[in-house]
Amino acid sequence: MATSVVTQTLTVDISEKITLNGTTYDTVSSLVIPEVANYVSNVFRVTSGPNIILQFSATGASARNTEYQVDRVKYVRLTNLDAANTATLSTAVGGKLSMAQSLAPGGSLVFTSMLQGGGTITEITVNATAGTDIGYVIALNDSGDTPPEE
Numbered sequence: 778m779a780t781s782v783v784t785q786t787l788t789v790d791i792s793e794k795i796t797l798n799g800t801t802y803d804t805v806s807s808l809v810i811p812e813v814a815n816y817v818s819n820v821f822r823v824t825s826g827p828n829i830i831l832q833f834s835a836t837g838a839s840a841r842n843t844e845y846q847v848d849r850v851k852y853v854r855l856t857n858l859d860a861a862n863t864a865t866l867s868t869a870v871g872g873k874l875s876m877a878q879s880l881a882p883g884g885s886l887v888f889t890s891m892l893q894g895g896g897t898i899t900e901i902t903v904n905a906t907a908g909t910d911i912g913y914v915i916a917l918n919d920s921g922d923t924p925p926e927e
Contacts, residue, residue, distance in 0.1 A: 784812040787852060787916050789887075808889065810851050815917040820858065823909040827867075830855070830902045830911060833891055845915060847897055852916040853888040855901065857909070858883065864905035870896035 780796070787806040821830045831844070831853070837846030857864045857880040866886055875894045878886055891898045903911050918925040 782814045784918070785815045785864050787813045787816070787827055789854075793796050808852075810873070810889070812918045813851060815849075815915075815918045817915040817917070819913055821890050821903070821911045821913065823864070823903055823905045823907055825907050825912065827902050827904045827909075829900050830866075830913060831915070833898055833900070834846075834852065837886055843918065846919075847891045849917045849919045850915060851889070852914070852918075854914045855880070855903075856883055856912045857883060857905075858884040858912045859905070862906040862909045864903050864909055864911060866911075867898045867902045867904070868893060868898045869902070870894050870898055879902050886907040 787810040789804045790812070791808075793804045819858070821828070833847040833850060834844055836845065837844055837849070855866055856890075859882050861882060864880045865877055865880065866880055868875045870893055875896070875898065880886060888898070894924035905911070
């Protein structure tokens with residue numbers, strides 16, 4: 778008998794704390810994402826040249842098994858796990874570059890929507906030194922998508 782996944786709420790907290798000239802600044806921002814039924818966490822190791830990490834489409838089907846159905850995606854976080862190398866993440870909308878962002882070691886980039894520049898993000902690409910690891914997390918509102926196989 779198949780079991781059903783009961784959706785849950787994903788809470789993402791960002792904490793910032795610093796003391797300057799004796800004054801402490803301590804802030805926590807929370808992002809609450811309801812109805813999450815699938816949570817994927819993986820690490821992508823960069824090879825030479827630009828590498829497509831994730832793809833998004835209307836159907837979520839691809840031979841590479843790294844493609845997700847765009848209307849199911851509720852949250853994406855990518856983190857540069859390398860201790861020394863900067864990585865450049867870029868997004869494409871309809872096959873054209875939409876945005877590029879440099880990520881210092883330990884830096885993260887979060888998407889809470891796949892809409893960008895008047896269209897839908899179709900892929901996320903990384904360009905970094907070979908061997909750089911990029912961690913990613915995807916929260917989906919339907920358990921129909923499966924984790925990518927590396």
